[in-house]
Amino acid sequence: MPVSGLGPYDDQNIFARILRGEIPCRRAYEDEHALAFHDIAPQAPAHVLVIPKGAYVSFADFSATASEAEIAGFFRAVGRVARELGLEQPGYRLLANTGVHGGQEVPHFHVHLFGGAGLGPMLDHRIAQPA
Ligand code: AMP
Numbered sequence: 001m002p003v004s005g006l007g008p009y010d011d012q013n014i015f016a017r018i019l020r021g022e023i024p025c026r027r028a029y030e031d032e033h034a035l036a037f038h039d040i041a042p043q044a045p046a047h048v049l050v051i052p053k054g055a056y057v058s059f060a061d062f063s064a065t066a067s068e069a070e071i072a073g074f075f076r077a078v079g080r081v082a083r084e085l086g087l088e089q090p091g092y093r094l095l096a097n098t099g100v101h102g103g104q105e106v107p108h109f110h111v112h113l114f115g116g117a118g119l120g121p122m123l124d125h126r127i128a129q130p131a
Pocket of ligand 1: 014025037038039040041042049096097103104105106107
């Protein structure tokens with residue numbers, strides 16, 4: 001099992017269905033290794049999801065089992081999407097929720113790309129407080 005709580009890859013997950021063209025997305029970019037599309041419930045003025053084309057449950061799965069070409073191709077695509085969306089200046093945030101504690105809801109590895117405004121602190125500070 002790649003990451004606690006996620007299980008093996010489920011090819012009916014919503015991003016797998018988007019990759020197969022079974023449900024629509026607002027596409028921002030696509031190449032051999034990656035598809036980028038706008039999040040359906042944006043949490044910043046720019047909120048794009050970048051997903052690899054391969055069947056990887058999570059970042060843990062992708063980083064451990066994807067080929068060098070897939071990993072390089074994917075992360076180059078993430079950078080290219082940010083550049084093409086005009087986010088490099090004044091900057092943006094990448095986030096990959098992973099597993100249960102990471103709050104990952106869709107079990108196909110994805111990177112959130114947020115930008116278009118100052119994004120505030122990295123995490124909700126309440127989480128960091130000692131119990
Ligand atoms: P995560 O919690 O990291 O798994 O994030 C999943 C993200 O997928 C959320 O931000 C959702 O709003 C987004 N999402 C779910 N379904 C769709 C969809 N059909 N098209 C675009 N974004 C989606």
